[in-house]
Amino acid sequence: MASAEPVERGARTIRVEVAYSPAPRQVDLQVFELPAGTTAGQAVLAAGLPERHPGFDLGTVTVAVWGRAVTPSTVLHDGDQLALCRPLIVDPKEARRVRYRAQGERGRQRISGSRSR
Structure with a gap:
């Protein structure tokens, strides 16, 4: 377990997880012991x-x-999990519409053909 900064012996500490995904399918996950009273911004810098x-x-x-x-x-409090989320590049609803249109007639036939009477 990594420690971001030296913590005084006997001082109250908290354990915090910091997760960041710089790119799809990549995760930078770290666990720290930080002084009590640490803010989310300070944890990111640490x-x-x-x-x-x-x-x-x-x-x-x-x-x-x-x-x-x-x-x-x-x-932050002891045991908190801090996640840093990148902004969305594509609106998920629009991406779903594009995939649906790309399926075209082929996708609609499969759905209507699967119904049994």
């Missing part, structure tokens, strides 16, 4: 994401704790 991932910008990602969006100033 994880060294800006140094390891060129182009990383905290202003363009959504910061989430256990899947709920939070601000970088949110104080």
Whole structure:
């Protein structure tokens, strides 16, 4: 387990997971012990994401704790899982429409042909 910064002996610490996906099918997951009172933004900096991932910008990602969006100033608690979500490139609904149109008549025949009476 990595430690982002030296923590005073006897000081209260929290364990936090930081997950970031710089590209599809790539995940940078780290577990840290940080001082109690650490914010989400401080945890991102402690994880060294800006140094390891060129182009990383905290202003363009959504910061989430256990899947709920939070601000970088949110104080983390022991056991929190911090996820940094990249912005969507394509609207999921539009991508689904494009796939449906690409199937064309072939996809519609399969669906209507599978019904039995």
